Amino acid sequence: MIYKILFPTLLLFLAVTSCQKDFLDRQQPGELTFDKFFQTPEHAEQATNAVYNQFRSFDCVGLGYLGCTDIISDDSDKGSTPNDQPPLTDIDNFTLDPSNTYFSAVYRGYYRAIARANIAIENIPQIDMDAALRDRLVGECRFLRAYSYFLLVQWFGDLPIITRTLGADDYYAQTRQPVAEVYNQIESDLLAALAVLPEKDAYPAEDLGRVTKGAARGLLAKLYMLKKDYEKAEQYCMEVINSDKYSLLPKYADNFKQVGENGAESVFEIQAAALPTQQAAGPGASPYNMIQGVRGNPNLGWGFNRPSDNLVTAYENGDPRREATVIYVGEVLPDGVTEVKDNPEILNERFNQKAWVPAHPGLQDNGPGNIRIIRYADILLLAAEALNENGKSGEALQYLNQVRKRARGTNQIILPDVTVTDQSQLRDRIYRERRVELAMEQHRWFDLLRWGRAASVMQAVGKNFVAGKHEILPLPQTEVDLTGMPQNPNYN
């Protein structure tokens, strides 16, 4: 009797004991692990798409992004109700504390984009797949990495340059590299991307919105402008212009409507879509439209990023671009129906019309608008600026007036052609044109920094801007605490 029970039990015991090796081998059911990823062309594409995905995140294009671009500049104020989002108020007023949550938001957001790009750039080349597609995908990632560093370096100055996936031993050991090194990194990524990326029209239709040769040239031009290397800036602007892939849309305002998305004027934009969803935000959404949407009635959003009084007065008389940029109370929205009602909670309310989106499925969180990063008009004005710096004011005028002509439309009374050829006077005209043409598109702050005008301009609008300090943001306090990296000058 004993043995009848004992024997099978022992047998079972032995069986269990011998199969413990498999018993202890566990992988998460239904999940792919890293060692099985980067094996197929699909993986290469997915890893690349994941980089694009990050640019729709709240960290990358949310309150922090708008705070550290438009709100910090003279183009706009915080907006929304007075006490909503005190950290943005602090940014608007140059009370720049290293613990401000939005500095870490953008810092974190773009470094995460860099990490996604790094892992793709490291691993895609090992995949056995079509070489052209493989190179293109790596090129896309290198562009997106360069774009991330391009923003970060303008905000924070010296940066740790991370170009590989860090292992546990490297987490705390990175150091800040000089701005020039960051520029070099951006340049090498963009040149490599330029070599392999297709032109805008060379992509299959379903890939519309991926980064292109034109985008790489455009960003190179911006980089050289930043470096004050006007020769090269001119070169890459001209390459974009002469590529014949881009033109100005006849109507300025169309740029910011659905019809303008990826249109003839679009050089690079972050793609978003309001897909039907049961959640607040759908899988293709960005928070960009919601944050800047009309707050109150109609309730389109939170109402941040209010076009400033100073911006409103910066336009020449009758410039239709002002109407296309600013939503006022009482105005009928671009849908032609809805009227914006006064919201007693907000003083002097105005909203960014360029971030306005028409009705779409789901909540306001489901932001469908593409975020325009580089427009052809931007390139034309950069070309004008570079040409003028290179002493070619005649050619510069041509591109400047091209932008003004489009803005003017059929109204011949307004926005006459600029004719000044004096380098300094023309420079001022180009700067002014950049401001109004690109207002509320997150360029202004970087332009002011690049021109060395941040201190004078911001102080002139009554901001507590400290020269020699506020040109760069403080590194996030948490980052300084964790790594011991030096803080930017004059920040405690």
Added chain:
Amino acid sequence: MKQIGTISKRWRSSIPLLLCLFFAQIAIAQVRISGQVLSGADGSTVIGATVKEKGASNGAITDIDGNFTIEVSDANATLVFNYTGFTQKEVALNGQTRIAVTIDEDAGLLNEIVVVGYGTQKKSDLTGAVGTVKARDIERIPSASVDQALQGKIAGVYVTPASGEPGASAFIRIRGTGTLNNSNPLFVVDGMLLDDISFVNPQDVESVEVLKDASATAIYGNRGANGVIIITTKRGTSGRSAIVSLSTYYGNQQIAKKLSLLNASEFAQMYNEYKGTNFYTDPAALGTGTDWQDVIFRDAPIANVQLGVNGVWKKLQYNLSGNYFNQSGILEKTAFDRKTGRINAEYPVAKFLKVGTSVAYSSALLKSVNGGIIGSAYRMSPVFAERDSTGDFTDPTFFGQALANPAADLFYKSDWRNRVNRLVGTFYTDITLFKDFTFRTNLGLDKWGVRLRYFEPAFEVSNSQRNPYPRTSRDTTNVRSWLWENTLTWNKEFENMTLNVLGGQSAQEYRNELRRTINDTLQPNGQEIREWAMFSFIFRTNATFFDRYLLTVSLRADGSSRFAKGNRWGYFPSVAVGWNIAQEPFMRGQKVFDRLKLRASWGIVGNDKTQEYPSQGIITDELYAVFGPNETLDSGATLINYANPDVVWESAHQTDIGLEFAMFNGRLSAEVDWYRRFTSNILADLPIPDYVGSQATPVVNSAQVRNTGWDFTLNWRETRGKVTYNFGGILSLVDNEVVKLNQAKSEILSENLGQGFVTRTVPGQPIGSFYGYQVDGIFQNTEELSQYPKFGNEKPGDFRYKDLNGDGILSDLDRGFLGSPIPTTMYGFNAGIEVFGFDLGADVFGLSGNKVMNAKAASTRFAVYNWERLFFDGRWTGEGTSNSVPRASEEGLQHNTRMSDFFIEDGSFLRLRSVVIGYSLPRHLLSGIGMSRLRFYASGTNLWTKQDYSGFSPEFPSNNPYAVGLDRLYYPMSKTILFGLNATF
């Protein structure tokens, strides 16, 4: 309640042996004595008790009615009565031939049997540090969970209620916070290993043993490093007639302490100051306004009914119980309701074979309110009413702050219910082989389903408090765990040596499936399965030499699926020695010590509790990109949460030296232990720099922590005539220190409340110490502003922080240590007396040496829009008015809410944990109506607390060791008064 006999079944095997003894000796008897043995607790008959003549070897066993007959050598002989779990009783016959004897349950001081890992041991043979709490003490705290009842009961066991929410469990830290990782102990319920005991009905519990040192815990290897808690439920009692017991209570709970906030007129005055305007022209006219705490809190009932049957039916020993527990919460719309049933049974199939089981089913429903309603009430201005003049909920965003009207949240967000159905059981077979060997196979099963459902209707109170579409979200979790253990035990007595050798194998698998839907649509990454498995070998030897020298050696080898191949197997040894000094020949004549034992142990125990797949990078999908003219989704996936392939379990080297003694015939017993626990390779996901770009923080073997301390226990119990009284106490001293951080890190900063990190973990200090500026005073005037270092924008009335490093400028380098959230001293006292049917008992519990942070005030910037009274009363309003509380000013807010010692308060407290008064009707009144016991009682829980802390209560546990002691407004504690009865038939 029946509290008898859990242990007895384990020693029941000795009964046949004694029987043989009895028959062998019967021949020499001369005088025939007969009688009956009754239990002192409830007067029921005791079956199977042994009766012996003192100084002789003849004996008898009581029959099914408790009767016995015995032949003794002399009419004046003394009889000795013994029954496992009861104190030995001696009765002098003095010529009587018919006697009735009442024996009492063992007070547990001398012959106590202690449950240990994979067996039981006599307390006197134990080489490890083990603390025990019996049913009586567990039943005293009206709670759904057993762990709450352990607070202040065992030295070295620090129990903190997770919150005051109905049905809430507790956090348990055994001998300090051993790790930066999960510090929760392992639970073993009737042989099933698990991490959560919320299904256990406290009234089913016979005893709880806490294994504290390596000698006791190393047998649990990779799961023992934070201590092991063994819960034994009540078993069918051998040799007793069937007993039906009923117990019930009903009571009322009240919030133990409210926060002190401002009323409407005070608020208005403060608001005007804060804004520097005259917004409220006549603050006084506003009166008291709304007390939002009164809106959300209430008095709430608590009720419990337990019915049990215990007995033997045709050799089947059984204990059946059913329980209904219903606790409404002191927060409106919260409630916990649980039904549990349990079947414990054991059946001897043959002489060498017995089978048994212990199965519990529990069905619990928790109702709650979604969102931070307590925080909303805290921040809400008292000038608002719940509803406006039109009857709608008041829109509270008048001040531009996105506040939520708590009354509206109660109305719209309270359809939140979490149902947990759970079946936990063990099934075992014992086979006795060749007399000395026992083989046991034990199969354990734990299966539970959690159904969380939340419905929110469409509503709009304000821009920020609204929901445009009705929404039903469901989280469905299914957990399944099985355990199979096979052990072989060899018990052998040699001359001068007894040996107990245990060897075995254990395998366990755990699987957790989660599915998350909103409006019946599966959410992105809303389906997740996690599994772990462990395979182990167990070995232990207990040896006793000459009745006084004890040796325990144990080893467990654990293979854990959590780690990569090559890092998988861990070996956990322990060695312990003990010396029963009182048994030495040279001690034989002394009358001072009944027991005197010295013991020492050393061992290595592990902890593998971390994520299930810390070494495997898992690809995140659904990272869509949008492309094409039709804006379609392109699938995206990559690694965004980094992993660490080199990760291994953490290991704790533990040393314990203990002294136990008992004096005055066992009336006094005491225990002192010194221990050191050194944990290395600590598994933790430390904050990493953002430039790494990983969304999750990978788990690394990151640090070393040392806990050293003392545990003291002292108990006195005595019966004098009709009076039985007892008192006792525990005292624990712990010193927690981080020894080293790996990865060349000098510090771990954590818990960013909006203005940087507030806790810091550095070598030489306790884990998660508070870190920030020290307030040196308040800038009184503009001269002072120029005299002292400052950040820049300070005005008179703002904090003047200390320039800690003395470099003449204020910067983040001037932050320093502001105190530790880990108590250094924990103590508890208890006392009880029973006389003339009355029983009275009380427990107090206290902590000291810990700090807490008023994080609610810091993170909400003094709770704007309301203020705490201490801020109102003490604020600076002009030169000389205050040197400790800053001005009320929006302008100074950023500066004055930097993490500083202003937000740090003393976390010490002393609490009257429970007080009980009961009356048991005399037995002779009850026997006529078929009852053996009827007791009425009243009890109070948490009736009185002495605390310095300004918040609800100073207990803020967390599974995150860097976030302990932060008051983020948990569900507050309640005080409870209840009335109950215990009846036995």
